[in-house]
Amino acid sequence: MRPYRRMKRPKSIIPEVRLPDPVPEAGDLLDKALEVKEKQLRETFANCSDVVFRHIVCPDAVGQGIRMLITYVDGLVDTKHLDEAVLQVLMRQPLPPAPAVTAAWVQEILADRAVPAAQVGVVTTYDEVVAFVLKGSVTMCVDGDEAALTLSVVGWKQRGIEEPPSEPVIRGPREGFVESLRTNTAMVRRRIRSPKLKMQTFTIGEFTKTDVVLAYVDGIAEPSVVEEARRRIQRIDIDAVLESAFLEEFIEDSPKSPFPQVQSTERPDVVSANLLEGRFAIFTDGTPFALVAPVVFWGALNANEDYYERTFMSSFLRILRITFMLVSLLLPSVYVAMATFQQEMIPTTLLMSISAARESTPFPAVIEALFMEIVFEALREAGVRMPKQIGQAMSIVGALVIGQAAVEAGIISAPMVIVVSFTGIASFTFPRYNFGIAIRLLRFPMLILSGIFGIYGIAIGIVILVIHLVSLRSFGVPYFTPVGPMHFQDFRDVFIRVPRWAMRYRGGMTAKQNTIRIPAGQQPGPQQDKE
Amino acid sequence: MRNLRKWLLIFTTICLILPLSGCWDRKEVNELALVMAEAIDLTPDNRVLVSAQVAIPSRVGGAQTGLSGGSGGKSFFMISATGRSVSEADTNVQKKLPRQLYLPHLRIILIGDQMAKTGMMDILDHFGRNPPNRLRTAILVAKDSDAQSLLNTTYPLESLSGEAIRKLERQLTGSNTTLMDFMIQSASEGSDQMASAIDIRPAQESPGTDSSDTGGTNGSTGDSSSQGEESEDTEPAFSFDHCAVFRNLKLVGYLNPDDTMLLEWMLGRLKYTVLTMQVPKTGKTISVDLTQAHRRVRTQVRGNQVSVQYQLSGAAMLLENQTGLDADDPEVLKTFQTAVNAYAVRAAQHCLNTLSKQLDADPTGVGLMIYRQHPYDWERLKDNWHHIFQTVHFTVHANVRIVEGGKSGPPIYEKTHRGIRGEGASGNSKDEEMSSIGGSR
Numbered sequence: 001m002r003p004y005r006r007m008k009r010p011k012s013i014i015p016e017v018r019l020p021d022p023v024p025e026a027g028d029l030l031d032k033a034l035e036v037k038e039k040q041l042r043e044t045f046a047n048c049s050d051v052v053f054r055h056i057v058c059p060d061a062v063g064q065g066i067r068m069l070i071t072y073v074d075g076l077v078d079t080k081h082l083d084e085a086v087l088q089v090l091m092r093q094p095l096p097p098a099p100a101v102t103a104a105w106v107q108e109i110l111a112d113r114a115v116p117a118a119q120v121g122v123v124t125t126y127d128e129v130v131a132f133v134l135k136g137s138v139t140m141c142v143d144g145d146e147a148a149l150t151l152s153v154v155g156w157k158q159r160g161i162e163e164p165p166s167e168p169v170i171r172g173p174r175e176g177f178v179e180s181l182r183t184n185t186a187m188v189r190r191r192i193r194s195p196k197l198k199m200q201t202f203t204i205g206e207f208t209k210t211d212v213v214l215a216y217v218d219g220i221a222e223p224s225v226v227e228e229a230r231r232r233i234q235r236i237d238i239d240a241v242l243e244s245a246f247l248e249e250f251i252e253d254s255p256k257s258p259f260p261q262v263q264s265t266e267r268p269d270v271v272s273a274n275l276l277e278g279r280f281a282i283f284t285d286g287t288p289f290a291l292v293a294p295v296v297f298w299g300a301l302n303a304n305e306d307y308y309e310r311t312f313m314s315s316f317l318r319i320l321r322i323t324f325m326l327v328s329l330l331l332p333s334v335y336v337a338m339a340t341f342q343q344e345m346i347p348t349t350l351l352m353s354i355s356a357a358r359e360s361t362p363f364p365a366v367i368e369a370l371f372m373e374i375v376f377e378a379l380r381e382a383g384v385r386m387p388k389q390i391g392q393a394m395s396i397v398g399a400l401v402i403g404q405a406a407v408e409a410g411i412i413s414a415p416m417v418i419v420v421s422f423t424g425i426a427s428f429t430f431p432r433y434n435f436g437i438a439i440r441l442l443r444f445p446m447l448i449l450s451g452i453f454g455i456y457g458i459a460i461g462i463v464i465l466v467i468h469l470v471s472l473r474s475f476g477v478p479y480f481t482p483v484g485p486m487h488f489q490d491f492r493d494v495f496i497r498v499p500r501w502a503m504r505y506r507g508g509m510t511a512k513q514n515t516i517r518i519p520a521g522q523q524p525g526p527q528q529d530k531e
Numbered sequence: 532m533r534n535l536r537k538w539l540l541i542f543t544t545i546c547l548i549l550p551l552s553g554c555w556d557r558k559e560v561n562e563l564a565l566v567m568a569e570a571i572d573l574t575p576d577n578r579v580l581v582s583a584q585v586a587i588p589s590r591v592g593g594a595q596t597g598l599s600g601g602s603g604g605k606s607f608f609m610i611s612a613t614g615r616s617v618s619e620a621d622t623n624v625q626k627k628l629p630r631q632l633y634l635p636h637l638r639i640i641l642i643g644d645q646m647a648k649t650g651m652m653d654i655l656d657h658f659g660r661n662p663p664n665r666l667r668t669a670i671l672v673a674k675d676s677d678a679q680s681l682l683n684t685t686y687p688l689e690s691l692s693g694e695a696i697r698k699l700e701r702q703l704t705g706s707n708t709t710l711m712d713f714m715i716q717s718a719s720e721g722s723d724q725m726a727s728a729i730d731i732r733p734a735q736e737s738p739g740t741d742s743s744d745t746g747g748t749n750g751s752t753g754d755s756s757s758q759g760e761e762s763e764d765t766e767p768a769f770s771f772d773h774c775a776v777f778r779n780l781k782l783v784g785y786l787n788p789d790d791t792m793l794l795e796w797m798l799g800r801l802k803y804t805v806l807t808m809q810v811p812k813t814g815k816t817i818s819v820d821l822t823q824a825h826r827r828v829r830t831q832v833r834g835n836q837v838s839v840q841y842q843l844s845g846a847a848m849l850l851e852n853q854t855g856l857d858a859d860d861p862e863v864l865k866t867f868q869t870a871v872n873a874y875a876v877r878a879a880q881h882c883l884n885t886l887s888k889q890l891d892a893d894p895t896g897v898g899l900m901i902y903r904q905h906p907y908d909w910e911r912l913k914d915n916w917h918h919i920f921q922t923v924h925f926t927v928h929a930n931v932r933i934v935e936g937g938k939s940g941p942p943i944y945e946k947t948h949r950g951i952r953g954e955g956a957s958g959n960s961k962d963e964e965m966s967s968i969g970g971s972r
Contacts, residue, residue, distance in 0.1 A: 067782065181676030335548040340557045344663070348567070351636060355588035357762055451557075 028126045034143035038069050041141075044130055051133065056087065060095045067143040071129070076136035078155020085116055086138070086151065108148040110140070115374045119152035131209065158183070164288070171308045176266040176274045181211050181285035187268035188215060192275060196220075202233050208286075210241035215271075216280040220506065220514045225294060225475050229280050244284040244291050251282075251293070258438040261474035263299070263490045264290040270304045278511030294475035294510060298483065301325065304429035306497050315496035315530050322427050322495065328426035329439050333450035333458050335419045339365045341454030346505035357413040366451030368412055372420040372444065375402055380424075414448060477509045497524075560588075564630035566605065568693025569590055570575035570678030571654055574613055574645035579646075579653070581620035582611035582679040583632065584693050592688055593688050597652050605680055606690035609683055613700035616656040634663040639697045640670045640710065641729070643678035647775060649784035651724075655717065655780070658710055666714070669707035671699050672775035674785055681731060684767050692769075698742040699771045700727050704795060704802065717780055721898020721909065721916060725794065734768035778892035778917075790882040797879065798897050805850065808874035810867060815854040817867055819933060830900050832908040835915075838924040839897055841873055841883075848935040852942060859940030870932045875929035883925045 031037050038053065045051040052074050057065040068090075069098045073080075095114055111120045121137075123129055124147050129139050132150040140149040161183070164176030177184045178446050185199055204212050214233060232251040241247060244264060252261045252395065265271060266288050271281045274292045282291040301321045330414040338345050339354060361368065379398040383391050390517050402420070406412040423443070430436035442465065449457035472479035482490035489505050492498040501522040568584040590606035612623030625632045642654065658664045682692055689695035700707050708726050770789035785839045787795060795801040801824040809816050827842040848958040849858055849867065856863045886892060898916050902909040912919055 226912070339560055343558075343560060343563060343633065344665075348565075348636045348638065351565065352586060352588050352591045355563070355565065356563050356591065358559065359589050361561075364557070366896075454557075458622065 029124055029148050030126060030129070030141070030148060032069055032144055034069055034141060037148075039139045040126055041069075041071060042069070042127065044126070045133075052290055056091055058090045066095065069142070070138060071133050073133060073136065074137040076154060076156050077138055078153050081153045081155060082138060087393055089116055090114065102277065106140075106142055106145045107151050110142065110149050115140075115149065115151060117151040117153065121463060123150055124148070124149045134209065160185075160415065167265065167270070167304070167431075168269050169303075169305045169308070172246070172305055173267070173269045175268060177268060177283075177288035177290060179286055179288055180185065181213060181283055183267070184283050184288070184290065185213055185215065188271055188281070191268060191272040192217065197275065200230070203248070204236050204238060204241040206231070206237075206243040208240040208242065211285040212241065212247065213283040215275060215283065216279060217275050218279070219277045220276060220511050222278060222281055222510060222512055225278075225477075225510070226280055226283045227431070228475055229282070229293070229484075233282070241284060241286075243287045244282065244289045247282060248291055250472075251291075253475065257442050257472055257473060258466065259294065259469070259479065260295070260300075260432075261295065261431065261472065261479065263295045264289045264434065265292060266290075269305060273304070277507045278514070292469065294473075294477040296481050296509075297469055297479050298481075300430070300432050300435035302493075302497075306436040307500075311356070311497055311499045318495060318497065321431070324426040324429040325439060328429075328436075329421055329443055329446060330462075331362045331423045331426070332373060332419055332443060333446040333461075334455075334510045335415070336365045336369050336447060337450040337454040337458055340451070345455075354413075354415050354433070357415050360410045362411065362452075366447065368416050369420070369447055370444070372402065372412060372416055373423075373447065376420055376424055377440070481509050535628055536606070538936065542961075556737050558631060562630055563633040564628050564638050565633050565689050568639045568641060568682055568696070568881065570641045570673070570682040571617060571641065572677045572679055573646040573649055576890065578613040578618055579620045580611055580613045580679065581617055582609050582644075583621075583624050584609055584681060584682050584691065585628070586691060589880075600714040605685060607692070609679070617654055626793070629947045634661075635665060637664065637668050639693045639707075640668055641678040641682055641693070642672050642726070644673055644675050644782070645677065647672050647777070649781070651777065653719075655710075655714060657783050659714060666709060666711035668708050668710045669700065670726050671696060671708070672726050672728045672782065674730040674773050674775070676730060681729065682770075684731060684769075686769065687734075690850065694968040696729055696769055696771075697837055699769055703771055704800065706802075716778075716894070716896075719788060719896070719899055720902045721893065721900075721913060722896040723892040723894045724780065724882060725894035726775045726777070727771060728773040728775040729769050729771050730773070731767045732770040776886065776890050776892045776894050778857065778890070783892050784890045786882065786885060789878050790885055792913050793875075793879045793882040794886075794895060795844060795905065796875075797826050797828075797843075797882070799826055806847070806871065806874065807851075809872055810854050810870045811873075811879055813854045813856070816851075817849060817870065818851040819849045819867075819871055819931075821931065828897075828900050830897070832901060832905045832906050832912070835912070835919055836922070836924070837897075837901065837912070837919060838926065839900070840927065841879060843879065844930070845931045847871060847931050848933045849933060849937045852937070855942055857941035858936035864933055864936060870931040871931050871933065875931060876927045877930070879927040883927070887890070887921050887923055887925075891917055891921055893917075897923060904918060 019215055021078065031040070050073050052070075052072055054070040056068050058068060060066050070087075082465060095109060106124050111122055114377045121132070123132060123139070129141070129148050129150075132139050135153040136156065137150045137152050140151070142148070143240060158180050159178050161175045163174040167176070175187065176185065189197060189199075194217070198216055198218050202212045202214065203209050212233065214226075214229060216229075229251065233247070236250045237248065238246065238250070248260075248262045248264070254261065263274075271290050271292060275281055279292050279294060280291075283289070301318060303317075306318065309317075339358070343351060358365070363371070375398075379395070379402070382398075383395055386394055402412075403417060407414045407417055427436055427440055430439070446458065446461045449461045451457075453460065470478065470480045470484045478484050481487060482494060487509070490507060490509075492503055492505075493507075497503075501518060501524070504518050504520060506517045546704070560770070564583075564585045565588065566583045567586050570580075570582040570584070572580040572582070574580050584607050586607050587605075608622055610627055612620050612627065614620030614623050621632060621634075642651070642656075642939045644655070647872055654720065659666075660903070681696075686692045686695040689698065697707060704727070713724055713726060716722050772791060773785045774791040774794060775782055776786060778782055792801065792804050792806075796804075802822075804821050804824070805818055806821055807816055807818045822845065824843070824845040826844070829842075830839075831838045852858055854865075856866075859865060886895065893916075897920065898909070898913070899910065
């Protein structure tokens, strides 16, 4: 028996406790009598002060009128529109002549002929009625029919479309996603006007019943990948989906990795570009962040603006970003390793100034670096969370504390301040925030390794990191493609970005069946006579 | 869950094992005594005296103390100890130091005259074997003096005198003779060793003192030690123009400045120099700036008779012209060129004579050339090489081209005929001016 077995706890025997379903009469068909229906619904919506019940009587040809119950959630429904387009029509004019209210009356008379609304539906069970009411539809239950009419006159308050603050660009579209799912999918649909763009809706969340849309371009995206995504989404059993991250953590391949295997973006142009490269996107109602997968390591160093600026600048910026990624990851640890173990690697003159600066500092370089890095992270976190007005003052104080006072007081050496601030700047060059977080986090183990083993420790750290990265996958696509498994074709868009007309192929791993993106021979130049 | 626990266990084990070994070789920079230069001398009782020049970082680096430079504190201190070997002396130095003697940043090794004469074998073994020592360390010889006193002088421009010596050599020859160069020379077949020699002269030479530039082969002994204690208005400065010549790793003598320069040229190491020579028939001198110095060596072996031909070439620019002749005139330039070449041949012959006849040392690597060009003959010659070397017949050809006459053709201060002729037609004079400018291109 291996020793660690003894530490195992007996497996918990308490079964998972779940709250009872909020709609107890699930699946029950609607009753005929309006009173029974109203009682049932009122029971369901007990203590829900925002649910409105409204009785109306519609004049009909016979003259005695048909009683109806309109149910909706106040605030989710455009009441003005409801008044003008539905209630006025129903209550002023007599309904088209029909035999007495029977089974198919709602469908035939109300839905097909009487109610002037674009999106109507007929439901027959209580929980469907409840679901539609909660979704923001207006439901009309009719006395004597077992069906109810739902009409979509949604009209809740939305945030306007703005430039996404997390991904600003100099050149490029300025609109960003909002919290409403349909607005977001419409923004993408407006960019890809093709029936090949498929959007499949799922409803996830025991309580939130959040709409989630899986979008992909049929004919480009790898069907097996899309199928896998669909399977993973359907597998999710969760009480609430409040942000796309709730889904991300369920569908990613390696939850223990610090690296994000799903990209999140606020930009419709980014989503569209990814869809056209054979990836899929997941929109979640209630958040402006859409998820894009499968993604690779090198994609995290690409900004959307790379494709909007000229190729030289983009290529330069890419190389700059890769360099600064390494700086952000390694600079403090390299400094510590050199200052405490491999002093022979420092140029003599530099060693003199480092040595002079460190003459009076009380802590070893590792401790100093860890302290400074943590203070910097704290400053940054405080800067994000603080109210904007206080943030200004705090950043000044912070800069003074870590910048000047600490050095003058002899607690921190001046080169360390330079190293930490340089690292800080480097960590802001990541186009993707969640990827930057991974690097920021990995800096600390690297620092500890280098504090223990010096350059050797850094080498160990890098080896472990690379092993991890090449074994990582995002929806079956190796994370280090196209460098991990070599795909020379895809090198046109990794370290440099070639001009658009030379980007002839889609990503080799994500779009295997539709590889040609741009036909050859479109390089602009003097017109050549071709016979 | 089980997996996680397993990993946790492995991680904890590693973390616990790490401090158990107890070997943490971390050392902060402020626990190190950075040795910037080492002087190695031989004491009269045949012990090795190692003097380490340890930098005081707060005086050298650090902008904070930049303003207090006038306070006059030395930015290094010397610490020395003796021992039977360099390593033992190092250990004894360490006993006097609260910080660890840190050798990887050693920039120069200064060998005392006496030490070099006794032999370099022990030193080379120490520096070639002990890992912290770098082969890129420059190696120099203290001319006619012990190395310690030389290293002890402060130098106004550089905060570390060792650094001043190193830069001096680099500045003048373009590179340092490193330990590696020295070892290559000593390890290669048929070649003796050379190293730059350094001595101390007053920084300001008064008009009264006669310059020792044209001094003899072995220089004047005791020159540096007497001037080390100059009056305070003339600070001592390092002077680098001689070169130490070894035979079988033992110092046999010094070459004078001209010979040193020619030796560098004949070794193919010369990058840049200024030559001053007399122009025949005028008795006045010109100075040229020599660049692109090259040499070609051909050897011939006939029995025990070896003859060596040196072909020296280079490009020169006229720097100064005391003769008053018009340097734009191709004929004049040709005269100058002949003078330069004649001078080079003469100086090279002198250098080679000094080496073969007087010192019997072969730092030019004539033996190496024979080894390469006539490997079978070398097998026969090598045992007796030092005798044969004295009889080697040297021929030197020089082919230096003067490519540029400087900013002006005739001396610019001189009144030319232009003024007189220009009275007639100003247009003409302008044309001539143009053509003269064009001609100098």
